[in-house]
Amino acid sequence: MTERQANEAQTIAGRVLEFAEEVEASGQSVVGGDALEAARAALHKWVDELTGVVVMPAFGRVTVIHGNGRESTISSPDLPFAMSKPVGESPDA
Known part of the structure; x- marks a missing residue:
């Protein structure tokens, strides 16, 4: 992922979390590293x-x-x- 893509992903994740806070719901964002790899693995298993x-x-x-x-x-x-x-x-x- 390029730096531009990473920045865009972080911006989008931030907007989603801000919306969740407005309706008093919690959430978490992951846009890189081991946590993103774990999220991808969970999604692949879910799809499979x-x-x-x-x-x-x-x-x-x-x-x-x-x-x-x-x-x-x-x-x-x-x-x-x-x-x-x-x-x-x-x-x-």
């Missing part, structure tokens, strides 16, 4: 254990279905499009 995915680019959401039947929704302007196939492309491609 999913049993289904619903991709909704028009809504900017991806819903992950877990083995226990629970759902988690990820709101992102980029992820649904990165996971989508172009219109007209065969689903088996």
Whole structure:
């Protein structure tokens, strides 16, 4: 990660935590080092254990279905499009 990317990540993390404080919720941010590696490992494990995915680019959401039947929704302007196939492309491609 470049210094610019690290600074941007820190700025975004700070804004998210400030919002959490406004609604009296706690949070933590991690933007580097061993703590970030541990967070990545936890996310990879979480993704590896999913049993289904619903991709909704028009809504900017991806819903992950877990083995226990629970759902988690990820709101992102980029992820649904990165996971989508172009219109007209065969689903088996």
